[in-house]
Amino acid sequence: MDLPQKPMLIVPPAPARWPAMADLYQHQRPPWTADLERRITQGVPGAHDVYAVLALAGRFVAGACINKFGDFGVLGHCYTRPECRRQGAARRLIEGLLSWFDMTGGKWLYLAATADLAEGLFGKFGFSTLHRVPWASAVRVTMLRARGGDGENSLAEDQGEVTVRPLSRAAWPTMVALLQYCPGPDPRVSIAESAVIAELFALDLIDHQEHSEWQLLGAFRGARLVGLATVALDHAGTRTQAMLIPHAGTPAELRNAVTELARGKGYEHVDFPMETVLQHESETPPTELPPVQ
Ligand SMILES: CC(C)(COP(=O)(O)OP(=O)(O)OC[C@H]1O[C@@H](n2cnc3c(N)ncnc32)[C@H](O)[C@@H]1OP(=O)(O)O)[C@@H](O)C(=O)NCCC(=O)NCCS
Structure with missing residues (x-):
């Protein structure tokens, strides 16, 4: 079976493409398919997405995408359908997507994969490993391709003023990026462990916001997301809860915005349960092990 040489690039919204796309990605789990369907059929305001596919005899046989926000992206x-593997399909799709990303001003491109694919596939396109964690069935990694050799930390750049604004689905790539450089929701879990599930975690945060369970706020320094907060809106009574990432050194402007938002929603107190956990951890003396006999 000869695969087409050039991928087709689909820029959403492209609702007519959804049935073929849904067929290609039928193995995916609901949070991913829901996000895909939303982006393809309606488009996400503020997001800059592109889907690359190879079509054969009227069906899509391979696909990949980049979701881009500002100069951040996630690949x-x-x-590739099993019967079409090892014929260069993924290579062609990735090449097409990387050209698009570079031409449209993309600078920081992240991905999550298994260690096998990191080495056999993505490493050949200039991605280098950020985090590596043995997972249930395989070693999971996250990778970054930084254009122009800008180093490994996209947050180290740009020291503008902090501004706080609501975060929407469009900002998902910057949320994934932030979670590569600071621990996720539970600071007792290592950065590496939260980084390899950052894509799913950030998607989950957005889904909860869209179900009105909480609101997301982002602290930006220039164009960089340097902090994010969730404020629960489904708590009855006068108290609610919030989470700040990063847990230490959070921009004061973000904390203040959380308090203001909660007040505006009728809450008198905001609890930060993870801060209490951290405080407790630092106050608890290490457990003494019994002497070795
Ligand atoms: C991973 C996947 C997309 C590769 O697609 P493909 O069309 O077979 O890949 P290609 O033929 O373009 O291979 C490109 C390169 O990747 C390497 N490669 C492909 N599959 C690989 C694998 N499973 N492990 C390690 N290297 C692999 C090839 O050897 C090739 O290297 P080369 O360019 O030096 O010859 C396909 O196997 C797949 O869909 N797997 C299931 C889904 C998945 O794991 N997706 C990745 C999520 S991060």
Whole structure:
């Protein structure tokens, strides 16, 4: 079976493409398919997405995409139907997507994969490993391709003023990026462990916001997301809860915005349960092990 040489690039919204796309990605789990369907059929305001596919005899046989926000992107949904594997499909799709990303001003491109694919596939396109964690069935990694050799930390750049604004689905790539450089929701879990599930975690945060369970706020320094907060809006009574990432050194402007937002929603107190956990951890003396006999 000869695969086409050039991928087709689909820029959402492209609702007519959804049935073929849904067929290609039928193995995916609901949070991913829901996000895909939303982006393809309706488009996400503020997001700059592109889907690359190879079509054969009227069906899509391989696909991959980049979700881009500002100069940040996440490469994902890399999939080739089993009968078409090892014929260069993924390579062609990735090459097409990287050209698009570079031409449209993209600078920081992240992805999550298994260690096998990191080495056999993505490493050949200039991605280098950020985090590596043995997972249930395989070693999971996250990778970054930084254009122009800008180093490994996208947050180290740009020291503008902090501004706080609501975060929407469009900002998902910057949320994934932030979670590569600071621990996720539970600071007792290592950065590496939260980094390899950052894509799913950030998607989950957005889904909860869209179900009105909480609101997301982002602290930006220039164009960089340097902090994020969730404020629960489904708590009855006068108290609610919030989470700040990073847990230490959070921009004061973000904390203040959380308090203001909660007040505006009728809450008198905001609890930060993770701060209490951290405080407790630092106050608890290490457990003494019994002497070795
Ligand atoms: C991973 C996947 C997309 C590769 O697609 P493909 O069309 O077979 O890949 P290609 O033929 O373009 O291979 C490109 C390169 O990747 C390497 N490669 C492909 N599959 C690999 C694998 N499973 N492990 C290690 N290297 C692999 C090839 O050897 C090739 O290297 P080369 O360019 O030096 O010859 C495909 O196997 C797949 O859909 N797997 C299931 C879904 C998945 O794991 N997606 C990745 C999510 S991060």
